[in-house]
Amino acid sequence: MPDEVEIEEHDGSAWLGIVFFRVRALRARGALPVPGISSFLQLNVRTYVRGPDGLPGVWFFSIDASNRLAALGVRRIYHVPAFHARMALEPAGGWYEAECVRVGEPGRVFSGRYRATGESFHAEPGSLEWFLTERYRLFAADARAEIHHDRWLLSPTEAEIELASIAPFALSGAPHCHCAFRQDALIWPPEPIAS
Numbered sequence: 434m435p436d437e438v439e440i441e442e443h444d445g446s447a448w449l450g451i452v453f454f455r456v457r458a459l460r461a462r463g464a465l466p467v468p469g470i471s472s473f474l475q476l477n478v479r480t481y482v483r484g485p486d487g488l489p490g491v492w493f494f495s496i497d498a499s500n501r502l503a504a505l506g507v508r509r510i511y512h513v514p515a516f517h518a519r520m521a522l523e524p525a526g527g528w529y530e531a532e533c534v535r536v537g538e539p540g541r542v543f544s545g546r547y548r549a550t551g552e553s554f555h556a557e558p559g560s561l562e563w564f565l566t567e568r569y570r571l572f573a574a575d576a577r578a579e580i581h582h583d584r585w586l587l588s589p590t591e592a593e594i595e596l597a598s599i600a601p602f603a604l605s606g607a608p609h610c611h612c613a614f615r616q617d618a619l620i621w622p623p624e625p626i627a628s
Contacts, residue, residue, distance in 0.1 A: 434492060437485040437626050438572050443564040449600060450491075450565060451543065452477040453531045455522060459503070473500035474520040476533045476543055478600055481564065482572055484626070490570030490577065494601045497533050511623050512573040516541075529612075533599060544595040549588040549612055562587060562611065576623035587611040 434440075440447050459471040478494040497518035498504040507515035517536045522529060528546040535541035556562035566585040571578050590610040597604050 434482070435572075435574060435626060438482045438490075438492060440492075441481045441483045441489060441564075443481075443561055448481055448565060449494075449602075449604065450477070450479045450481070451597065451600065452479065453522065453533070453543070456498075456503070470500055470502050473498055473503050474522055474533075475499070475503075476518070476520065476531075476599065481568065484570060484572060484577060488570060489568050490572050491568050492572050495599065497535055497599065511571065511578060512576045513571070535599065541599050542596045543599040545592055545597070546595075547590050547592040547610060547612060550591050551589040553586045553588045553614075555584050555586060561609070566611075571620075572626060573623070575626055577626045578623045579621040580618060582616055582618040585611075585613055585616060587613055 453474070453476045455472070456475050457472045459473075476497040478496075479491045480494065481489065482492045483489055493513045496504070496507055496513055496515040497520065498507065498515065499518060499520040501517040504515040504517045507513060516538070519532075519534045519536060521532045524530075525546070528548045530546045531543070533543040556566055562585075566587065569580050569582075571580060588611060590612045592608045592610040594604075594608055
């Protein structure tokens, strides 16, 4: 990570997030979604940081996308490690099964399943859920970008992780999981990280 960014902890622990979701209707401001490239699956592997101004954000270890052009665009525009992957997210017997296999990098895989187990809620300020979700900036090696979204409406979730070699290091312990039905987001163009 660049010197301007420091890992942020919650109650003495740093966290690694693996976030699997479906992008729908991606488009530039004022434009219509382009068929074939505006909807795809994405998996983010991230940690939680503070920038030089002290504001919280996310640092991406990797972004995998089921659309090759989307992966290329993220890599070129936002300067984050983005990769094309074969991905699936399908309902199965009350669960959602999620799989990601990075193209051209054997062994970089995520496979698991999840299901919501309770009522939806908004995270309380200061809670772990708030720490993990209420972030409005992304950081890369030489850039940052502002993000806007409403507060996440989260559901407690049960998950079973089969493989997580997509992560930058081995993971242990039970996952701490939530899911959300929908989240609209706006992402601004990148700017120098130290500005």
